[in-house]
Ligand code: PEP
């Protein structure tokens with residue numbers, strides 16, 4: 503998936519020895535959002551089998567990504583991180599995977615062209631199977647069962663069998679992730695991401711999109727420029743492929759632990775379930791299990807930060823997770839909501855600036871803008887997503903920092919889950935194609951519109 507584009511500068515082993523750490527040391531810390539497995543022997547045996555299987559990514563790729571994130575920290579790259587809120591085992595199929603890739607490729611083309619800088623593509627896929635929830639149980643008609651925590655843990659169906667946390671699911675999650683990555687790698691190696699053929703990324707159902715003309719015009723401009731350059735220089739290899747890295751929330755620590763390995767000729771430990779794990783907003787407690795786990799691995803790490811985050815714990819998180827100020831190591835994904843970002847982001851930027859440490863600032867304009875309609879349906883309004891993103895650019899510019907990326911929930915499927923956007927989806931439209939089992943995602947048009955908006959916003963700012 504990711505042939506290193508830049509040399510993977512391997513930082514020296516830190517001189518200052520940190521507190522001792524082991525892949526299982528998180529187990530003696532308070533662990534929020536974890537399922538209760540009934541059978542410890544069954545859990546142990548699943549973890550052992552998982553631990554004997556090949557990892558999903560390699561340490562070379564992980565370190566290459568870290569270098570690219572370091573470039574994004576310096577403002578030389580823009581991070582596009584996107585995919586499903588929660589992958590499902592059933593969606594591990596040809597069409598869903600290819601369509602998701604098509605949207606991400608089209609968005610990244612818009613961004614490369616408009617921002618005039620390379621885009622770093624990271625999918626929320628090949629492992630985004632575990633979800634934090636607001637309660638441990640769910641009650642329907644007087645029956646109380648464990649809440650659905652994503653397919654890595656249990657099933658969505660409201661039956662005692664489906665809702666029982668089942669450790670075998672970790673093995674199934676690992677194999678579905680491996681199949682997803684295998685297909686993505688094969689598509690890319692086979693030429694799917696070749697810039698000479700942007701028509702490969704067209705989605706049949708959007709031919710009459712209100713945005714199609716703008717997009718086509720841009721693609722024609724790019725093709726002309728590429729043709730011109732290749733006439734001068736001969737074929738340019740970097741036009742023929744676009745690398746993808748993977749990410750997911752490092753939530754189910756039994757799964758992450760089993761895939762955490764030491765590798766030859768590298769010091770330390772790597773979580774080889776994904777290139778880029780993140781700590782969710784609900785699991786960022788300083789003494790909590792998730793922070794303990796993440797501090798010991800050498801992957802780049804992201805932390806989601808919401809309106810309840812305070813300056814001091816944020817500064818301590820930076821200290822715990824990146825004591826050596828390792829470039830590319832730490833990304834902060836803020837998700838405040840359109841109504842909260844103006845109040846909360848400036849104070850947190852200030853807190854980080856006071857540490858003098860480097861971070862990559864990324865905006866997730868999705869999770870602070872989720873709302874429940876009267877009908878009980880969860881949605882997000884495009885206008886709020888847009889507003890949060892626009893404010894993020896302005897707030898960073900005013901603070902002297904820069905917004906280095908976006909984190910989005912999107913799909914290539916023709917869904918109607920978020921309201922507004924180019925086709926101005928209404929509340930009534932949501933009933934037409936609402937498929938998400940968890941959070942509402944942007945569809946193709948809304949995603950592309952957001953990419954165009956990012957370009958407009960940042961070119962207006964730098965003009
Ligand atoms: C998510 O990214 O799906 C998620 C649950 O985010 P957060 O931790 O920001 O709420």
Ligand code: CO
Nearest residue numbers: 587911940941
């Ligand atoms: Co979500």
